[in-house]
Amino acid sequence: MCGIVGIFNKSEAANYVYLGLHALQHRGQEAAGIVSTDGDTFYVHKGKGLVNEIFNKKGVISSLKGRIAIGHNRYSTFGDESIANVQPLNAHFDLGDIAIAHNGNLVNANGIKRRLVSEGAIFNSNSDTEVIIHLIARSSKTSFFERLVEALSMIKGAFSLVIMREDELYAVRDPWGFRPLVMGKLDDAVIFASETCAFDLIGAEYIRDVEPGEIVVANRDGIHSYRPFEKQKEHKCVFEYIYFARPDSLLWNRYVYSIRKKMGEVLAIESPVDADIVIPTPDSGVPAALGFAKQSGLEFDFGLIRNHYVGRTFIEPAQSIRNFGVRLKLNPAKDVLDGKRVVVVDDSIVRGTTSRRIVKMIRNAGAKEVHLRIASPPVISPCFYGIDTPTKKELIASSHTIEEIRKYSTADSVAYLSLEGLKSIMGEEGFCFACFSGDYPIEFER
Numbered sequence: 535m536c537g538i539v540g541i542f543n544k545s546e547a548a549n550y551v552y553l554g555l556h557a558l559q560h561r562g563q564e565a566a567g568i569v570s571t572d573g574d575t576f577y578v579h580k581g582k583g584l585v586n587e588i589f590n591k592k593g594v595i596s597s598l599k600g601r602i603a604i605g606h607n608r609y610s611t612f613g614d615e616s617i618a619n620v621q622p623l624n625a626h627f628d629l630g631d632i633a634i635a636h637n638g639n640l641v642n643a644n645g646i647k648r649r650l651v652s653e654g655a656i657f658n659s660n661s662d663t664e665v666i667i668h669l670i671a672r673s674s675k676t677s678f679f680e681r682l683v684e685a686l687s688m689i690k691g692a693f694s695l696v697i698m699r700e701d702e703l704y705a706v707r708d709p710w711g712f713r714p715l716v717m718g719k720l721d722d723a724v725i726f727a728s729e730t731c732a733f734d735l736i737g738a739e740y741i742r743d744v745e746p747g748e749i750v751v752a753n754r755d756g757i758h759s760y761r762p763f764e765k766q767k768e769h770k771c772v773f774e775y776i777y778f779a780r781p782d783s784l785l786w787n788r789y790v791y792s793i794r795k796k797m798g799e800v801l802a803i804e805s806p807v808d809a810d811i812v813i814p815t816p817d818s819g820v821p822a823a824l825g826f827a828k829q830s831g832l833e834f835d836f837g838l839i840r841n842h843y844v845g846r847t848f849i850e851p852a853q854s855i856r857n858f859g860v861r862l863k864l865n866p867a868k869d870v871l872d873g874k875r876v877v878v879v880d881d882s883i884v885r886g887t888t889s890r891r892i893v894k895m896i897r898n899a900g901a902k903e904v905h906l907r908i909a910s911p912p913v914i915s916p917c918f919y920g921i922d923t924p925t926k927k928e929l930i931a932s933s934h935t936i937e938e939i940r941k942y943s944t945a946d947s948v949a950y951l952s953l954e955g956l957k958s959i960m961g962e963e964g965f966c967f968a969c970f971s972g973d974y975p976i977e978f979e980r
Contacts (some may be wrong), residue, residue, distance in 0.1 A: 535604060537562055538636070539606075540703050542725075542752040544601055545723075547723075548598035553732075569866070572601070573600065580620040591866065599821040601782045604622050606636075619660065622696075630702060632670065633698055636666070641690050641977070666689065678862075683793070694728065704749060709747035710765045710975060716733070721735065724757055756835050775788075776797070798827075800825075800855050801822065804951065806830055807832075811833050811835055811837065812832045819880045819881050821879060823879035825909075841865070853916075871899040876903065882908060884928075889945075906947070910956065912931030914970065
């Protein structure tokens with residue numbers, strides 16, 4: 535899920551990366567880092583926590599000198615919470631210095647790492663991203679570009695990357711196109727980011743997406759595009775539209791907000807409710823709830839008030855924190871809910887604990903009925919391409935019927951958007967639906 539930003543040829547480049555990471559804070563809350571270069575030296579600052587906590591001390595940003603910089607917001611799917619795993623990762627090898635920031639998950643990293651260790655490689659982290667650095671460093675190819683292509687040809691899975699050297703910046707997207715990566719311009723600078731909302735904050739102009747299997751190189755000779763990998767069938771992560779991306783982002787040429795609203799409309803057609811009011815679970819459920827209310831002709835209101843100083847509960851690393859986060863994050867508006875038959879629309883149910891607490895919260899506020907409507911299909915399979923659902927047993931829909939989920943959540947009824955309904959919105963081709971279908975485009979290698 536992580537958020538990545540890279541900028542080339544901009545004075546005070548780290549400042550712009552810092553702002554871009556702010557805009558992408560929703561993609562990772564555990565840690566963040568920025569690496570910059572003035573052409574000779576790499577300057578590094580990393581830490582655990584939110585972007586404004588890590589870079590708030592006077593002089594930190596100004597110490598990150600140079601016209602090239604990359605940054606990363608961490609959401610861990612591979613490796614522990616050690617500071618050694620905080621990206622961008624940087625290293626020195628025979629061709630100079632390198633720094634890399636990665637959004638995604640490599641499905642064959644363990645096997646490659648075991649081989650490299652057996653051959654004498656020493657790893658500083660247990661992040662799958664470090665595998666890429668070792669493969670580049672150990673390559674016998676002459677040029678950095680050839681080494682990069684050789685290394686990336688050996689890995690499988692989801693990888694959107696920004697890679698920095700002393701005098702150039704690379705942006706790469708895997709041949710399957712799992713994770714987003716967009717390219718923009720700001721004056722004479724080129725900028726890359728996970729989402730267009732990062733461009734909006736700094737006033738950059740969106741140019742286009744980095745295409746699946748493409749390497750874009752920005753250096754003193756200009757901007758160059760290469761497609762050195764064997765073409766694959768696209769499998770963009772549909773969960774980006776459901777939850778991950780910010781609703782104001784333009785994602786793969788479609789606005790996230792409009793897609794989420796349409797999901798709510800189709801859900802209302804498939805699973806209508808005789809009720810008084812439709813409320814969302816803030817914030818990711820808001821567009822779908824608006825769509826549901828519009829299609830069903832029911833009143834829309836905010837029955838749950840969010841504390842915006844609390845992060846996203848789904849992407850917290852520990853279950854204990856997720857449970858505590860629900861109570862910190864939401865509070866019912868009793869005057870809106872009391873005596874009402876309520877439809878509460880959420881974007882998804884993953885583990886089920888959040889939904890149970892929300893339904894009970896609404897009931898305790900005086901609602902007569904609580905009907906849970908989910909604007910995505912049941913999540914039945916773990917994701918190996920960048921979402922923290924490592925085991926099937928964590929997914930409530932993988933082992934429980936909808937009626938069992940209804941009983942567990944204590945709702946009067948539960949209904950999901952069907953997979954067919956989702957595909958009617960997104961299209962049958964070009965997306966990964968593995969978390970809903972169990973049909974994996976690339977098998978995970980243990």
